[in-house]
Amino acid sequence: xxxxxxxxxxxxxxxxxxxxxxxxxxxxxxxxxxxxxxxxxxxxxxxxxxxxxxxxxxxxxxxxxxxxxxxxxxxxxxxxxxxxxxxxxxxxxxxxxxxxxxxxxxxxxx
Amino acid sequence: xxxxxxxxxxxxxxxxxxxxxxxxxxxxxxxxxxxxxxxxxxxxxxxxxxxxxxxxxxxxxxxxxxxxxxxxxxxxxxxxxxxxxxxxxxxxxxxxxxxxxxxxxxxxxxxxx
Numbered sequence: 169x170x171x172x173x174x175x176x177x178x179x180x181x182x183x184x185x186x187x188x189x190x191x192x193x194x195x196x197x198x199x200x201x202x203x204x205x206x207x208x209x210x211x212x213x214x215x216x217x218x219x220x221x222x223x224x225x226x227x228x229x230x231x232x233x234x235x236x237x238x239x240x241x242x243x244x245x246x247x248x249x250x251x252x253x254x255x256x257x258x259x260x261x262x263x264x265x266x267x268x269x270x271x272x273x274x275x276x277x278x
Numbered sequence: 279x280x281x282x283x284x285x286x287x288x289x290x291x292x293x294x295x296x297x298x299x300x301x302x303x304x305x306x307x308x309x310x311x312x313x314x315x316x317x318x319x320x321x322x323x324x325x326x327x328x329x330x331x332x333x334x335x336x337x338x339x340x341x342x343x344x345x346x347x348x349x350x351x352x353x354x355x356x357x358x359x360x361x362x363x364x365x366x367x368x369x370x371x372x373x374x375x376x377x378x379x380x381x382x383x384x385x386x387x388x389x390x391x
Contacts, residue, residue, distance in 0.1 A: 172320075199377040210282075210368065210382035211321075218377070255320065259377045263328055264309060265336070266380065270320040 190256035301369030308374025310352035
């Protein structure tokens with residue numbers, strides 16, 4: 169079956185760095201996505217990795233190692249507005265169906 | 279910006295009722311999806327559609343059906359609502375040219391009493 173694991177919750181202080189890990193075991197792989205979801209709102213797209221390596225986009229970076237079935241999302245210079253749930257999702261087909269992890273709740277404290 | 283609109287933000291229904299959840303997207307996307315989101319379980323795919331009148335089962339289709347008569351509209355139907363279908367339902371769409379980001383609606387919180 170498909171298995172996508174990420175920590176349930178992480179706490180960090182404003183201005184710090186937090187790294188959210190995601191490991192996956194899926195039958196096939198066609199890309200990994202990270203989404204951000206604020207409480208009561210829709211998930212919004214953050215990043216997409218299909219090749220190994222680091223993708224940087226402003227304060228957020230995402231890394232992928234396909235051989236290890238591993239990804240992380242790095243949030244730098246944390247701001248209070250970064251308090252949200254971060255969802256790791258894997259697609260294994262060409263339709264773009266996503267299998268989601270349970271999400272990591274990041275709490276940013278002053 | 280792509281807009282995915284779900285008809286209701288909150289819905290309360292009784293056990294055994296037939297429930298319709300509507301979703302409309304305005305960017306001519308080919309693919310549309312219905313997920314449910316439960317605490318500790320994440321988002322789980324119920325059904326998806328890659329074309330008008332086409333539908334495919336996701337991971338948890340039991341108790342649900344869908345309809346896509348027009349490209350922009352994807353409906354989720356609970357034939358006979360049960361309490362274990364109390365959940366947040368999220369509709370999403372994507373362009374349809376391969377693996378690509380999903381655009382989500384704001385969700386419908388359904389409570390079945």
